[in-house]
Amino acid sequence: GEDVEQSLFLSVREGDSSVINCTYTDSSSTYLYWYKQEPGAGLQLLTYIFSNMDMKQDQRLTVLLNKKDKHLSLRIADTQTGDSAIYFCAESPNTGNQFYFGTGTSLTVIP
Amino acid sequence: EAGVTQFPSHSVIEKGQTVTLRCDPISGHDNLYWYRRVMGKEIKFLLHFVKESKQDESGMPNNRFLAERTGGTYSTLKVQPVELEDSGVYFCASSRGQVSYNEQFFGPGTRLTVL
DSSP: OOEEOOOSSSEEEETTEEEEEEEOOOOOOEEEEEEEOTSSSSSSEEEEEEESSEEETTTTTTEEEEEEEEEEEEEESOOGGGEEEEEEEEEEEESSSEEEEEOOOOEEEEE | OOEEEOOEEEEEETTTTOEEEEEEOOTTOOEEEEEEEEEOOOEEEEEEETEEEEEEOOOOOOEEEEEGGGSSEEEEESSSSSOGGGOOOEEEEESSSOOOOOOEEOOEEEEEEEE
16 A cells, blocks of 8 residues: 655754654555644644655645655744644545555644 | 444453343444454554445354344344453444445444453
8 A cells, every 4th residue: 555654753942843754655545634632632634745846835734745856845834833843744645535544643842 | 413423432351251242333434344453553453334235244253243233223243252362342334335435434342351
């Protein structure tokens, strides 16, 4: 099956930029997603990128996609304590509707 | 608009018992999905309903797991009998049909602990 990999933990200081990385194996992915899970809550869609795009920016969030290397990253500018959460990368292949998720990266923002 | 809701939020049961999880999707969403996250690992797909029909159940671990969606509204996921390795967080998600980027709205999850 498809593999989606992420590092498990990331710590940054408040005000710095955070970069969360993800690699995936399915080259037929149509869309790639970033979800955020805060404690006790469900997964919230942060942003998504279509596979024919290289970059997408949405306020403090920048998504970069390197399709050749199958590498996706999420950059959060001016990271705040409210950004502390688990961030999941997910891909959706051309066939079917199921998502393939990574393990999640737990982001801790230090005041 | 109410989001996806799941019940219970937490269940602690002994090995060999039966547990039934419930998911209420967003009203009008034809697609309903079940996922599971075992501690520290990735979120894994279990199955997908379109209305009341099982579209894809390739992720169901074994025949101890039974999912239903009677009437195409809420869904239940029953595990009988539970085993220790079934512990984890079970997420439900729903989405509208026929949208290009298929945003799935997730519930808060049910944390299942098997003793």
